[in-house]
């Protein structure tokens with residue numbers, strides 16, 4: 001019987017995810033060997049401080065602060081340190097030394113993915129990063145492999161658990177953003193500095209990765225329009241709820257092929273209204289989900305835990321077994337296919353439906369004047385609902401108008417809102433939010 005090959009696995013980082021990966025490598029060694037065809041030997045764990053207490057009890061002799069030496073003597077490198085440097089240089093060293101790399105580092109991939117993919121391609125090694133988008137959910141491999149014979153037209157993702165938790169709290173309890181954020185922090189769903197989550201930066205990094213794989217081109221963070229959830233008010237949520245919508249922070253990548261706007265891919269992150277019956281509307285708490293529309297497959301949805309040490313470690317291990325198997329069987333690393341340059345569209349050239357809330361004077365002819373401005377700017381109205389309010393003190397009546405438009409360009413919508421604001425019968429524009437799934 002031929003001897004089972006041993007592959008050296010270097011682990012960079014032993015935090016939330018790294019510690020669980022180390023545990024699985026040690027505890028499930030036999031299963032992993034059976035599945036990959038090689039013994040996966042954890043050769044060392046690079047950390048900043050060897051004395052930091054770990055979530056998992058691990059042999060002290062595995063720890064080192066010399067990541068560079070560890071990487072140079074490995075067949076497989078798992079990068080779970082996070083941040084740009086030294087993660088970037090260590091991954092490049094690993095690739096140049098012929099090692100396959102598994103990483104969960106979305107920030108690095110969104111910033112400098114193209115360089116890393118090209119280097120891996122040149123060296124014929126595999127660079128895998130399933131954990132970088134939506135934690136445990138197998139989403140990148142289905143896009144890259146299972147759908148490689150189809151054409152994806154749109155991807156809508158809830159890819160940040162913190163913001164989904166906050167918006168869900170606001171929706172179910174009527175809380176303001178700041179109170180829902182405080183609750184998320186108390187429960188450990190949001191960091192002390194929540195900027196990367198609530199401003200949408202984390203979701204934007206994932207949007208760049210999803211768009212690159214889905215549309216076979218390379219997008220970076222600079223190509224992603226990004227708007228977080230800090231301006232979503234309890235009033236926006238209540239008004240959306242009344243009209244049958246829920247507000248979610250979506251990462252969207254879609255092909256836009258219109259004669260009016262330039263063709264290309266719109267990659268964007270922003271708060272979005274979804275009809276309550278849309279499958280993504282049912283994604284509650286800190287869960288993630290990605291909804292894909294493809295020409296032949298139709299609609300698909302992937303749902304699960306988007307973060308957490310153990311769930312994310314599951315995605316890392318899947319990549320590791322697949323890379324190990326490839327090393328055992330031989331052959332070049334699996335790389336992404338790029339079909340050339342497809343432009344990323346600016347937000348002005350993107351089109352979507354909109355929800356507009358208006359506080360207007362209750363006078364005859366108001367609706368016709370507003371509808372006229374929409375038509376003049378080429379924005380067609382799908383739904384217009386009016387609710388009358390009477391101020392108990394002044395006894396003056398005003399009306400709340402809720403308008404949902406058909407798909408229109410961002411530029412046309414902005415011009416419409418500006419023109420509507422100029423009407424003497426408009427008290428205020430209470431909400432302008434993008435809508436998907438209508």
Ligand code: NAP
Pocket residue numbers: 012013014015016017018046047048049050052067079080081082083085086104105106107131132135306307308309312
């Ligand atoms: P973490 O808990 O902050 O752990 C980071 C680890 O890296 C620590 O063990 C730290 O060492 C080590 N490290 C950091 N800088 C280092 C340096 N310069 N040299 C050597 N070691 C260094 O991070 P995490 O939450 O596990 O996340 C790891 C990666 O997975 C990140 O890229 C993250 O975006 C990604 N990810 C995380 C999740 C999640 O749920 N946590 C989900 C998806 C993807 P010390 O312990 O000694 O400080």
